[in-house]
Amino acid sequence: MLSCRNVVIRxxxxxxxxxxxxxxxxxxxxxxxAPSGTGKTTLGRVLAGWQKPTSGDILVDDKPLPVHQYCPVQLVPQHPELTFNPWRSTGDAVHDAWHPDAKTLARLHINPEWLTRRPGQLSGGELARIAILRALDPRTRFLIADEITAQLDPSIQRDIWALLIEECQRRPLGMLVISHQQALLDQICSRALLCTASSSR
Known part of the structure; x- marks a missing residue:
């Protein structure tokens, strides 16, 4: 269980x-x-341990997020290019976490040759798919997905969400999906985290 308890973010x-x-x-x-500027992306960073809340606790199974080992909460950000070392291949970045098989690459529409290239040699959509791949490490228990398919064609979006939903059911993987597309959230999410006057300003 990923728990957010009395969290304040300023x-x-x-x-x-x-x-x-x-x-x-x-x-x-x-x-x-929620509308832009309400802190959706910042919330994702806090839940994944990238940023500390002003106060309150983020816990996994009632324990703080680990600091010096693999975090079971992984964030795929809206701008994945900021999370890759520009001087290393994207394959090195993925293999630091795990070694996915060819089937997983195919389902994410990833050309294996992309893993030999540096981030700057790939398009935003290609890099977004590799960021999703990296986050699907078998150790990941919770995925924070921040506009992760916004740069992709509709057909590829459908395939990626189908894979992620399967992972949710199989592992099981908990997923928090941040998106401006309410229709998308209605299709893939079981409930919504509402931004109200008592929780977000």
């Missing part, structure tokens, strides 16, 4: 989230849809 003097509490179970899919 940034630049602005309260983005206040007294936010919810839980994400393995196999569950929660959607987050």
């Amino acid at each position: 940034q630049g003097g602005k309260v983005l989230w206040e007294n936010l509490s919810f839980s994400l179970a393995g196999g569950e899919r929660i959607g987050v849809c």
Whole structure:
């Protein structure tokens, strides 16, 4: 269980989230849809341990997120190019985490040759798929997906979401999906995390 307990997030003097509490179970899919500037991306960073909340706790099975080992909560950000070392191949970045098989590459529409290239040699859509691949390490228990298919063609989007839903059911993998597309969230998520006056400003 991924738990967010009484979390407050302030940034630049602005309260983005206040007294936010919810839980994400393995196999569950929660959607987050709100206007720009409400702190959706910042919330994703906090849940994955990339950024500390102003106050409150983020816990996995009632324990703090690990600091010096693989984190069971993985974030695929809206701008994945910022998370890759520009001087290493994308394959090196993936293999630091795990070694996916050819079937997984195919289902994500990834050309194996892309893994021999550096991030700057790939398009945004290609790099987005590799970021998803990296986050699907078998050790990952919770996935924070921040607009992860926004740069992709509709047919590829459908295939990727089908794979992620299968992973949610098989592992089971808990997933929090951040998107501006309410229709997408309605299709793939079992419930929504609402941004209200009591939780987000």
